[in-house]
Amino acid sequence: MKVSMTSGTLDYLAKLEEKHPGASLFFMQDQDKTVAYHEGDETIFEEAREYETVDFVGEMKANGYIVMNNIPVADEGRPVFEDRFKNRAGNVENREGFQAIRILRPLQGNTYVVLTQWRNAQDFEDWKNSQSFDDAHKKSGPKHQKKPSFIDGDAYITKYHMIEMNP
Template identity: 45%
Template sequence: MKAYMTNGTVDFLKKLDDQHPAVNFHLMSSNAGGLAYYEDHKKNIFSSGRAYEVLIQKGAIQTEGYVVMNNIPVTDDGRAAFEDRFKQRQNDVDMMPGFQAVRFLKPDKGNTYVVVTQWASAQDFENWKNSEEFKKSHQGQGTKPPAYFADRPFITTYHMLNREE
């Protein structure tokens, strides 16, 4: 399965949604603007979007919730090791209260992988970050990033967009 996303103003994304009624867009907003995300086996409809291969998929993306995207730049040489390490990780995130969905996305172009998690609320995400399960799943990650990181990972957060707003 493939995943596609693009950024833009909320008004632009709503128009895009209206122009492509057959596409099941998940529209999101943040202080920095909006994001449209969809999953499909077909080709990318965005003229300036990003395409990914979905490596891990748990849960269904909901129309309401809080979305956290962990953007992780990985070196070309480190891709296989990073993917393997991520797949081997015992991740209890899907057992946490408020968890809705997770996607592990491999970029078609570029080097930035994206781990998308969706939560019922921002507080549910904070509870996950402060949990014993989080500590276990991130064990062994000191302050120095692994050698396969091309740059420091960064997080972007969104709220699902209510289409009536």
């Protein structure tokens, strides 16, 4: 499955939905950024960040809370990074409020995106403060002293609330 994302104003992104009425489009927003997210064989965006899905669980929903962990990965480290996610314990999928996860390999650049969708922000915080989160991140998580060799820069997190453009 391919995923593409683009950013823009609410008005601009609303026009995308009108232009592609049958497309699997989702919209998310933080304080100053709005993102359109599309799952499908080809992008429908003129300017897009495009990804291949390494792994996924669950269906994206039109409402919820999105957390994207943006992780730069060295070219030679891609197989190791992807293998870790393909063979993960799956603890997150069993958490209260979990809706979906996407492990996204960039088609350009080196920054992978680990996207999780939650019912709400509190469900994500509960996961982040849980023992299962610590277990899932014991080899390379936020509390880990040394970055794994496949990491090629500083990771960063972006968080969004899903919005409905035409409720």
